């Protein structure tokens with residue numbers, strides 16, 4: 001058994017909210033730079049270079065990469081040998097978000113009630129997904145999610161007969177519907193299988209996988225590659241202003257499903273695909 | 281083509297802008313996003329006065345992150361314009377000259393742009409740190425209680441935008457994507 005004080009979680013979550021909003025992971029930075037070299041549209045190249053410049057300025061001026069610092073999505077993968085002390089874990093996580101968004105000069109973008117729509121003032125509550133895993137460590141992923149792209153995400157409850165072609169059409173149609181609204185170039189998180197909610201969660205998780213890391217399943221790896229090429233032939237381009245870079249990566253996660261179903265979730269993420277990961 | 285224009289501006293200027301023009305704006309613009317638009321729209325329906333004069337002005341769809349001490353503003357990039365589509369035609373009919381945002385507009389908005397010789401500019405979504413360097417000052421002028429969604433007066437200098445929908449109704453999102461489409 002390993003004992004953790006929940007205060008340690010608060011501190012880490014706070015730091016990670018700030019870190020994720022001020023700098024992208026290495027894989028994201030290099031894929032954007034690479035795209036700036038290969039983009040065919042002159043305006044597209046200009047925009048991609050601005051995105052690169054934007055990341056540098058965020059570091060220099062200590063300004064968040066994007067003003068929409070998101071709703072905080074947090075994955076807690078907790079080893080089953082772990083025991084918590086010092087308070088309720090969920091309270092400690094929300095407190096970390098509260099402190100991070102306050103001290104990090106991050107925008108408070110959460111409203112307390114979907115109809116009343118009064119801002120909670122501290123960006124809580126976060127959306128938290130817990131998973132129990134073997135071992136005695138805790139893996140935390142903080143992924144602030146902007147809603148320009150979140151609003152363009154889709155779920156399709158396909159029929160088994162729709163097969164892989166149906167999945168391709170679903171993904172491509174989601175990307176086209178999103179068009180310029182999702183701040184392309186986008187990263188496309190796709191969940192296939194499971195149930196209605198499971199495929200959405202797979203899609204969300206897929207966005208936290210490094211963009212230079214392909215699926216471990218050969219057929220899925222090919223599907224990721226084919227979809228990326230197809231998406232980049234739509235012409236939407238950087239900022240939606242035309243070009244050959246519409247997506248930076250397609251990350252697919254799969255799960256067993258029911259004999260009667262083929263659920264597909266497409267979680268769109270802008271080029272500000274943020275996440276910070278720590279293992280305690 | 282790169283152009284440098286000052287805001288506010290009149291019809292002669294908006295008529296001269298073409299979809300695809302890269303424009304650097306300098307002068308004064310006002311921010312408003314979802315909650316401020318809803319409030320302005322409700323004020324109009326009640327016949328009450330708006331907190332700013334629409335005539336020849338430009339509204340920037342933006343809610344900034346908080347400014348650090350000594351800074352004009354935090355991160356300050358555009359938000360998705362389509363959420364303001366319900367309210368935009370009424371403001372355009374009152375003389376609003378331009379809007380800055382990102383993403384597609386409805387046919388109703390584009391018709392109102394043409395009818396009023398206005399313009400819709402796109403700013404690069406997700407470049408809020410870069411864009412903040414073109415904002416010289418920021419002051420909340422109305423709806424303070426809305427926090428990031430309050431109406432702000434911004435002084436901007438060489439703020440980079442692209443003409444997406446021009447006064448003739450051309451839409452760069454449609455034409456530019458078609459140009460690079462290889463399906």
Ligand code: SF4
Nearest residue numbers: 066146148183270406
């Ligand atoms: S979609 Fe992403 S890049 Fe665009 S405004 Fe929202 S968080 Fe920023």
